[in-house]
Amino acid sequence: MLHDFINWIREDLGRFTEDGLSWSHQLHQSLFMWNIIEGTHVLTIMFFAGTIWLIDLRMLGVAFRNVPLSTLNKKVLPITMISFAVMIMTGVIAFIGRDPMMYYHNIWFRLKMVFLLVALINILWFHYKVQKSEHEWDTIPPDAEIPAKARSGPALWAFLGAIVLLLGTLPITGVDLGMIVTARMALTVVALVALFIYVDGRTPSIPRVVKLSGGISLSAWFLVIIFGRFIAYDWFYCEKTDPGSLAYVLQECAAYQDTSVEEEVFEEETVIEEEATPEGEPATDAAPEDPPPEGEAAPTAPDAEPAQPTTGQEG
């Protein structure tokens, strides 16, 4: 049902005449509009993520220790919320304008939505539950010293060790991809847990539940950005995914392939209609050029090219 709705957005929303184009196709073929919208979406990260992360870091007792959390919330949250509104608005338009079916059937987009949901649930949990006792931990006492045992200790060493190992895995090639990715993810989780334990020990005056909420927010928005960026890469696009693989199932590629067949039929019909355009009348749907290709071919091409985002999505 959602699949059909997304397809309706792609093919029919804003298409007011039989031979007209939907807003989705118009935006996709626009000279600059999609770039401006998507660029604004990405740049809003500077204002949104930057401000919410500083609040999260304060909840963890790491940043702005001399500012009461309520003051920081009161002053900084309005910027965060306005940026969030702009980010959602431009995100929705960018989604509509760059093949919404591709986004909908993309594993990274789905993961992005999952962590967006996690972040929003965390906000509700913090606002309606955790924040009720804010007066007890709003201010970090000025004389609150970091306990000596929290300045170093096993958690810090575990964190540093995990990071060193993680960096050590980066140059490894020629190993099973699934294994190396699993190892990197495991090391990342170990590093994050160790870091949380380390940070938790440094500010005993802030309840653990507040720090947990801050940590969840920080991580969830981090993953939203990371997965959002990965959408541009075609590693798991349905066209390239083996039927029966986990990615194929999770992305509901079977439904996507069905739509692709319908789309081909639609394109054929459009071509026939264009051929029937009366002589002397310009074809209304003359296909504009795609976004310009990237750069020029290098004089001496590197042995292997890094994975590149699909055209128009690089950055």
Add this chain to the structure above:
Amino acid sequence: MTFEKYLGQVPGFTDFVSGMPNVWPISMLQDIYAPFGALHLVGLGLMGGAVLLLNLRLMGTNLTGQTLPDVERSTRPWLIIGLGIVLGTGIIIGMLNSYKLYTSVPFFVKIMALIAACVFSFGVTNSLAKREGKASTGVLVALAIAMAFWLFSLGVFQSDVITAPGVFHAITAGYALLLIYGVRTRWIAAAVYALLYGGLFLMYAVVGFDTYEPVFDVVAYSATIGGGVIMAVLYGVEIYLGRADTATPTAKLAALFSVLCWVTVAAGGRWIGFGG
């Protein structure tokens, strides 16, 4: 204007640049190019928060309960960490894409703006904040250098037909700051922005987002320039007739330009992907 234009005459330099992806250890990182690109954005976000809060305070708004040196001390580590992530990942991404960037106008814009932004942050606004908004001669010299690089980058941005629309991001950021900072002109700014850019969006919705008629480009170009000029006038009103604070008008202007300069850096980076 690209780096190729300036450095392409140096014998062997173009071959050196195009061979960068094969240089060890960069050659080993080609398979994990994508995570570096994503982390680049994370660094940008972290840095953006620190830059914004310090400069808003310098402009006399937001964290006004804290002194300027306090806010500077609190934001400094995150500015440095964010910039470290941005530069670290940026160098790797850049070396893996060396030739493409060497011939890219927005990359040239980004680097010019980045030089300006670093001077703004580490030579101007941080020093101003430490001195409660008072500008020394050294700070004024640094401000002049930063302004020269930033205006140059904006000029290059606007002069290239493919990248020119990217200037819109800096103007939008300026209006967004006016909404946060403005007292007398907040609602005028909102109305002007909605009228100019909401109007442009509506215009394209009516004539078709995929229109290639030059007349609409002229309208969009005029709206961009007009919006920029009106924004500058509104800031003039706010700063010179506005709130009393310890920071001088020069310090407030420097703070504003610092934020807009970092937005130009980010916009340049994003438009590398769109061509030009």
